[in-house]
Amino acid sequence: MRFNKPHITGNELQYISKVLETYQLAGNGIFTKKCHDYFESKYNFRKCLMTTSCTDALEMAALLCEIEPGDEVIMPSFTFVSTANAFVLRGARIVFVDSRSDHPGMDEDKIESLISPKTKAIIVVHYAGVACDMEKISKLANQYNLLVVEDAAQAIDSYFVNRKGQKRALGSLGHFATFSFHQTKNLTSGEGGLLVLNDERFFERAEIIWEKGTNRSAFFKGEVDKYGWVDMGSSFLPSEITSAFLWAQLEQLNNIQNRRVSIWKAYYDGLKDWAGCNNIRLPVIPSYATNNGHMFYLVCPSFHARKCLIEFLNDNGVKAVFHYQSLHSSEFFKEKHDDRVLENSDKYSDCLLRLPFYYDVDESSIIDLLLNFNEELQNK
Amino acid sequence: MRFNKPHITGNELQYISKVLETYQLAGNGIFTKKCHDYFESKYNFRKCLMTTSCTDALEMAALLCEIEPGDEVIMPSFTFVSTANAFVLRGARIVFVDSRSDHPGMDEDKIESLISPKTKAIIVVHYAGVACDMEKISKLANQYNLLVVEDAAQAIDSYFVNRKGQKRALGSLGHFATFSFHQTKNLTSGEGGLLVLNDERFFERAEIIWEKGTNRSAFFKGEVDKYGWVDMGSSFLPSEITSAFLWAQLEQLNNIQNRRVSIWKAYYDGLKDWAGCNNIRLPVIPSYATNNGHMFYLVCPSFHARKCLIEFLNDNGVKAVFHYQSLHSSEFFKEKHDDRVLENSDKYSDCLLRLPFYYDVDESSIIDLLLNFNEELQNK
Numbered sequence: 001m002r003f004n005k006p007h008i009t010g011n012e013l014q015y016i017s018k019v020l021e022t023y024q025l026a027g028n029g030i031f032t033k034k035c036h037d038y039f040e041s042k043y044n045f046r047k048c049l050m051t052t053s054c055t056d057a058l059e060m061a062a063l064l065c066e067i068e069p070g071d072e073v074i075m076p077s078f079t080f081v082s083t084a085n086a087f088v089l090r091g092a093r094i095v096f097v098d099s100r101s102d103h104p105g106m107d108e109d110k111i112e113s114l115i116s117p118k119t120k121a122i123i124v125v126h127y128a129g130v131a132c133d134m135e136k137i138s139k140l141a142n143q144y145n146l147l148v149v150e151d152a153a154q155a156i157d158s159y160f161v162n163r164k165g166q167k168r169a170l171g172s173l174g175h176f177a178t179f180s181f182h183q184t185k186n187l188t189s190g191e192g193g194l195l196v197l198n199d200e201r202f203f204e205r206a207e208i209i210w211e212k213g214t215n216r217s218a219f220f221k222g223e224v225d226k227y228g229w230v231d232m233g234s235s236f237l238p239s240e241i242t243s244a245f246l247w248a249q250l251e252q253l254n255n256i257q258n259r260r261v262s263i264w265k266a267y268y269d270g271l272k273d274w275a276g277c278n279n280i281r282l283p284v285i286p287s288y289a290t291n292n293g294h295m296f297y298l299v300c301p302s303f304h305a306r307k308c309l310i311e312f313l314n315d316n317g318v319k320a321v322f323h324y325q326s327l328h329s330s331e332f333f334k335e336k337h338d339d340r341v342l343e344n345s346d347k348y349s350d351c352l353l354r355l356p357f358y359y360d361v362d363e364s365s366i367i368d369l370l371l372n373f374n375e376e377l378q379n380k
Numbered sequence: 381m382r383f384n385k386p387h388i389t390g391n392e393l394q395y396i397s398k399v400l401e402t403y404q405l406a407g408n409g410i411f412t413k414k415c416h417d418y419f420e421s422k423y424n425f426r427k428c429l430m431t432t433s434c435t436d437a438l439e440m441a442a443l444l445c446e447i448e449p450g451d452e453v454i455m456p457s458f459t460f461v462s463t464a465n466a467f468v469l470r471g472a473r474i475v476f477v478d479s480r481s482d483h484p485g486m487d488e489d490k491i492e493s494l495i496s497p498k499t500k501a502i503i504v505v506h507y508a509g510v511a512c513d514m515e516k517i518s519k520l521a522n523q524y525n526l527l528v529v530e531d532a533a534q535a536i537d538s539y540f541v542n543r544k545g546q547k548r549a550l551g552s553l554g555h556f557a558t559f560s561f562h563q564t565k566n567l568t569s570g571e572g573g574l575l576v577l578n579d580e581r582f583f584e585r586a587e588i589i590w591e592k593g594t595n596r597s598a599f600f601k602g603e604v605d606k607y608g609w610v611d612m613g614s615s616f617l618p619s620e621i622t623s624a625f626l627w628a629q630l631e632q633l634n635n636i637q638n639r640r641v642s643i644w645k646a647y648y649d650g651l652k653d654w655a656g657c658n659n660i661r662l663p664v665i666p667s668y669a670t671n672n673g674h675m676f677y678l679v680c681p682s683f684h685a686r687k688c689l690i691e692f693l694n695d696n697g698v699k700a701v702f703h704y705q706s707l708h709s710s711e712f713f714k715e716k717h718d719d720r721v722l723e724n725s726d727k728y729s730d731c732l733l734r735l736p737f738y739y740d741v742d743e744s745s746i747i748d749l750l751l752n753f754n755e756e757l758q759n760k
Contacts, residue, residue, distance in 0.1 A: 017393055025571075026562055052618075055614055081592050081609045228705045239622065242622070330610070
């Protein structure tokens with residue numbers, strides 16, 4: 001059983017075929033606009049710009065944050081390389097913060113002591129689609145006048161619940177947020193991403209950077225009479241083929257999400273007792289977070305225990321995989337990192353295991369298999 | 381009649397459908413490899429990496445050139461913003477060179493005086509798919525130890541012919557070359573690009589930068605036992621959906637090229653006398669270049685004459701358009717440019733007009749229309 005498999009909803013080819021009929025294959029056409037409108041309206045995102053990847057959306061955010069060499073940004077070490085690379089490309093010094101002990105997300109209480117006069121932004125990663133404590137982070141950001149970027153690569157259709165019980169979509173809370181539509185995500189276009197802007201100050205420049213540093217968008221809106229080179233920028237926009245593909249996925253979002261949340265619950269309920277007996281931890285969803293069924297992970301008691309479990313599953317035809325290596329101890333960064341030990345980040349690097357998770361996964365047979373592993377695990 | 385229209389060859393949806401069957405939608409799958417192999421074998425490119433755009437391929441080239449703040453790069457002013465942006469993003473100072481008087485390509489004889497100890501690279505743009513004099517440029521590059529990047533966005537299937545009469549494909553001559561598959565190009569995937577590497581020194585790092593700064597490629601080749609963050613990088617690779625689309629175009633490359641070259645010849649032969657009578661210049665293909673039928677342009681005697689011609693064509697239902705604004709006099713750059721006047725670049729900005737050019741364009745009716753314009757033009 002494979003670890004991941006993108007879900008094809010059925011209308012993808014039909015919508016791509018519609019794109020071919022219009023001969024508007026390049027970006028910023030009808031399907032791009034449909035996707036923008038959908039996200040803005042469903043999740044209360046102020047402004048959306050589709051990108052070729054979440055990485056590219058992060059690079060746009062780094063440009064919009066006006067990161068300059070020497071500026072510092074704070075982010076978790078337990079994250080994908082792109083979270084950091086986007087800011088490294090602008091010359092930022094990355095200050096890595098540890099994960100929480102109960103959850104791979106960044107430890108919100110360890111951020112403040114890392115803020116310096118050079119700090120420009122906090123990059124929040126909603127690991128596994130589970131919210132960080134955005135009230136704490138927004139308060140810090142306000143207090144120190146920092147920008148907040150939500151790396152919401154895994155967090156589509158997930159929410160933060162504030163103390164009054166009000167739900168707000170992840171991605172609507174930071175100055176910027178970025179989403180991924182890579183094939184491993186709940187919704188996919190193969191490769192693809194989205195930049196969300198929630199602060200009007202950045203709207204105009206974002207459109208310019210998106211359109212290769214030109215004021216082409218303003219030109220087509222009739223705001224300027226010719227367009228030219230006005231700023232830095234890149235070709236961040238995906239083709240209409242990509243957006244048409246995504247549109248077919250968006251139409252099935254509720255269906256996909258219902259199914260994925262039910263897989264998650266089946267794993268959780270089916271493995272709760274087994275995990276307890278085996279010193280394995282299941283995911284924690286804090287009271288201020290919701291569950292978007294992106295991923296189901298186990299935290300094993302040790303690196304060795306994880307290795308055994310991966311082997312057992314592989315031997316039984318089930319592909320289960322670990323996740324990130326702590327970025328602070330990577331070959332690229334270890335010499336640049338200060339001396340702080342990030343023990344939780346390293347723990348998740350060593351002990352976290354992800355179970356197969358996709359629309360038509362046979363979760364019950366995986367649960368049954370794991371329940372059989374009881375004895376073997378206890379002997380390790 | 382529209383100005384541009386992408387040519388759909390017929391197998392695009394079928395190949396995308398094959399991608400869906402494999403569930404490998406993200407990049408670096410079967411179709412990506414087919415495209416790499418095709419280009420490497422047909423054009424004698426040493427190593428190919430598909431990218432999400434030509435802009436992104438240029439950004440990879442800038443990273444591989446190890447451009448640092450203060451480094452200088454020399455490029456034509458009459459080019460697309462991305463040629464410059466990719467290097468501006470790395471902190472380079474752009475030194476713009478004028479176009480030739482007989483052709484919009486950069487004036488090879490004006491490069492040497494612009495080389496300083498800070499110069500790191502020459503960025504050659506093969507405008508309209510017509511080769512720059514690569515012998516001259518390579519000689520300079522060798523003499524001053526500079527890197528050469530061919531911005532071959534428009535130059536697929538075009539060649540440089542050396543003094544011995546040997547033909548070499550554009551893109552195979554610089555240390556790096558970049559191609560575009562934007563919908564306006566001979567071959568398209570809506571948005572898309574290609575980085576070519578012709579110097580083995582850069583192969584390993586290029587794969588790392590392409591894969592988000594990780595050694596994932598080496599891992600899958602069994603060269604390292606786990607992969608992690610080893611360098612800067614981004615998500616430069618396109619989805620398999622994009623590569624499958626392009627593959628359907630590549631299969632028809634000869635057919636597309638034959639048709640496009642015949643359109644070009646029809647325009648040239650049909651308009652030669654008319655142009656001569658009206659002080660309009662037709663494209664020049666130097667003896668060392670071939671013609672890939674990318675574009676057909678006219679150089680009008682004045683800005684005013686071009687305006688009249690555009691209006692005449694538009695009034696008769698034919699969309700004809702100008703091209704680049706000189707980058708050295710753009711809003712973004714004019715304060716950064718030295719005092720040199722780049723008169724040819726400005727002339728092409730003011731006077732160059734592109735005629736509709738696509739697979740099923742009705743070129744003869746456009747030629748007829750222009751022949752009727754004779755009298756009107758002479759009265760301007």
